[in-house]
Amino acid sequence: MSHTQDIDIAIFGGGVAGLWLVNVLRGAGYSCVLLETDTLGGGQTLLSQGIIHGGLKYALGGALSSEAEAIAGMPDRWRQCLQGNGEPDLRDVRVLSDTQHLFSAGSMASGISSFFASRMLRGRIRKLKRPDYPGTLDHPDFRGRVYRLDDLVVETESLVEALAHPHRDLLLRFDPSRHRLRWNEQGLASIELGATTLRPHATMLAAGAGNEQLLEQAGAHITLPVESQRRPLHMVLMRHQREDLRFYAHCLGASNKPRLTITTHDLPDGSLVWYLGGDLAERGVERDEAEQIHAAKQELGDIFPWLDLAGMQFATLRVDRAEPRQKSLAKPDNAHVERHGNLLVTWPTKLTLAPDLCDRVQTLLAEQGPAPSGTQPELDASLDRAVPGTPWWYRMQERAND
């Protein structure tokens, strides 16, 4: 039997943005349904490095703008949620590291070290003495300087699980080959999921790279000045068994961008993966897999000459960062939300900025509606539910076992 139901908000995309939104909006009394074409977190979220930045890159650029001040507040916002004192409740999320290190491989670029000592960064960054160096840098041949940042690193698998679990009944699989969207000049009029039709009063596009296609469909009915961009990355992964190399750090070179950003992730068999981003991943987009692995080995050999790379398993992963279009592919500075009729187009632009994105959405909803109905959708048990994905690096263990 067919069934039509009004809901306050439909959210497209089950990455950090959509999942954070469903938590916050449901908490505020909105009836929400989230629609996901694949697995929850399976886009950028489970491929991210999980660093909750406090605005370091702005500091490296030499200025802390008002946006950078907003990002500077994010680690504290996350900490509140991780302690169960904020919304959403993230007490079940594993914190991989409470701090990030920042080090120079040789002499630090001029100006940067004095900038670290400046008033702007006081309390956010601390220069370390040798006994406090992390294990990876604790070698007599290491000559650089090491700083500790107050940024934390979260495990994205447990983040996706913690955000999804309380609302799993509302997280639906959307299959564009079977399901249908009907648009009008106000935005999305209805979502047809077989016998169930949902009529949302507002719709959030939070589908990362998938926003591109949704915007194209909506654009046939409403004028949308917003466009998306993709910033490609070629990340490198190094699997190893050395617990003493559990490392979360940015290596600085001569420029104001990290030369290498390293995070460490766990595999189910107890082995570890170094996930390498930064300049290596940005410049590596022109290289094929073999060339990128070669470049990574050279970079690691240069930065950590004492590290024995024999026996380490390497792989690479291509992934795009999906964001609102910027001039000359520059990185956007803050979460982005734009409203057109009943359509809100969103990109957090960083995992870190998910709370900022929700604040901006809530402000727009408070100004222009809809108001929360205080009801909950009743969804047929036969509708497919979306389930959490797994991080790409689990495949390295499978490959090694083949």
Ligand SMILES: Cc1cc2nc3c(=O)[nH]c(=O)nc-3n(C[C@H](O)[C@H](O)[C@H](O)COP(=O)(O)OP(=O)(O)OC[C@H]3O[C@@H](n4cnc5c(N)ncnc54)[C@H](O)[C@@H]3O)c2cc1C
């Ligand atoms: C390699 C890498 C490392 C990163 N590291 C960090 C970091 O350390 N710290 C940080 O703050 N940020 C980091 N980021 C950025 C961060 O990961 C992203 O900004 C964030 O995850 C984006 O979340 P999202 O929910 O908007 O998109 P996504 O996580 O991409 O989720 C979008 C979801 O929408 C779904 N979808 C697509 N099309 C449709 C459709 N038509 N209908 C319904 N659903 C659809 C997808 O399947 C996907 O699940 C990193 C990004 C990358 C690529």
